[in-house]
Amino acid sequence: MKDSELKVSGQPQKEGNPASSVLDHEVLKYSFVSPFGVKQRLRELRLISSHIKNELPWLILALECLDFTTLAGDDTPVNVRNLCRKASHPLSSFATHKWMNDLHWKRVAAVCVYPQRVPDAVQFFKECSIKNVGVASVATGFPTGQYPLESRLLEIKYAVEQGATEIDVVISRCLVLTDQWDALYHEISEMKKACGDAHMKTILAVGECDSYENIYKASLIAALAGSDFIKTSTGKETVNATLDVGIIMCRAIRTIYEVTGKKIGFKPAGGIKTSKDAIEWLSLVKCELGDEWLNPSLFRIGASSVLDDIVTSIIHRARPPAVEII
Numbered sequence: 160m161k162d163s164e165l166k167v168s169g170q171p172q173k174e175g176n177p178a179s180s181v182l183d184h185e186v187l188k189y190s191f192v193s194p195f196g197v198k199q200r201l202r203e204l205r206l207i208s209s210h211i212k213n214e215l216p217w218l219i220l221a222l223e224c225l226d227f228t229t230l231a232g233d234d235t236p237v238n239v240r241n242l243c244r245k246a247s248h249p250l251s252s253f254a255t256h257k258w259m260n261d262l263h264w265k266r267v268a269a270v271c272v273y274p275q276r277v278p279d280a281v282q283f284f285k286e287c288s289i290k291n292v293g294v295a296s297v298a299t300g301f302p303t304g305q306y307p308l309e310s311r312l313l314e315i316k317y318a319v320e321q322g323a324t325e326i327d328v329v330i331s332r333c334l335v336l337t338d339q340w341d342a343l344y345h346e347i348s349e350m351k352k353a354c355g356d357a358h359m360k361t362i363l364a365v366g367e368c369d370s371y372e373n374i375y376k377a378s379l380i381a382a383l384a385g386s387d388f389i390k391t392s393t394g395k396e397t398v399n400a401t402l403d404v405g406i407i408m409c410r411a412i413r414t415i416y417e418v419t420g421k422k423i424g425f426k427p428a429g430g431i432k433t434s435k436d437a438i439e440w441l442s443l444v445k446c447e448l449g450d451e452w453l454n455p456s457l458f459r460i461g462a463s464s465v466l467d468d469i470v471t472s473i474i475h476r477a478r479p480p481a482v483e484i485i
């Protein structure tokens with residue numbers, strides 16, 4: 160299918176600094192999405208993904224792009240440390256097998272926790288001298304965002320002070336649903352400032368944004384306001400990451416790249432539970448954005464429960480066939 164057939168278009172503001180202080184409304188004029196085009200593209204992408212033969216490299220990539228998450232009211236230092244242990248050496252129980260080669264060095268990209276649990280993760284990685292697993296914190300009144308901007312910004316600053324290197328912020332869906340695009344741009348810009356050097360992933364909570372057009376506009380605005388990544392969902396909405404919405408967000412990312420030259424990352428999150436799901440998302444990003452996006456600096460999968468299935472699938476495919484001795 161040709162790109163034009165999808166009819167997801169956009170004309171964001173002029174080239175140059177993507178995070179100027181005001182939103183150029185030209186960006187919102189061209190946000191038409193054809194549901195039929197999206198459906199058609201989805202069918203094609205599913206077909207492409209179902210034809211993948213050698214899944215092992217895809218599974219390893221999925222593991223390396225994982226934001227391994229715990230976001231529960233009963234999280235404690237102990238379960239966060241356990242999460243970090245698993246994140247650092249997910250394949251360690253097979254490390255003594257020769258066929259593992261360098262697989263046992265593989266690690267997830269980051270752990271993702273609530274602000275209050277950031278010090279537990281930071282301390283664990285410090286004690287174990289592990290430097291290449293990021294610590295992401297959710298913030299800004301996660302998951303609803305229904306708090307004053309002032310306190311949401313304080314949460315970001317708190318998480319950064321505690322050592323978070325990545326901040327996953329949620330937007331006010333209310334601003335999207337009431338067409339307050341300037342206010343949305345303003346709050347995301349303020350959040351980015353509060354992050355300082357920490358990478359900011361902006362969660363749109365797509366299941367609560369009402370329409371494809373709103374998701375496309377919110378994606379463009381989040382990118383233009385300085386987000387490093389756009390992320391689908393918190394995992395707490397009734398509808399979380401879906402592939403159709405993934406297509407729309409990737410198209411917005413591509414538009415931003417074509418017009419500003421800036422590469423924005425993409426993070427589907429919420430309800431991703433199996434290796435097959437993970438491969439479908441990787442395949443979507445490969446088809447929509449290209450191989451350049453297939454690395455942890457531009458692609459993450461946010462999930463609390465997919466790791467075990469990815470590990471099982473890797474072992475199943477990496478293990479040599481059993482030798483018959485009789």
Ligand SMILES: O=C[C@H](O)COP(=O)(O)O
Pocket residue numbers: 228230271392393394395428429430431461462463464
């Ligand atoms: O950001 C990650 C999500 O909160 C995880 O959602 P999940 O528990 O459905 O995997």
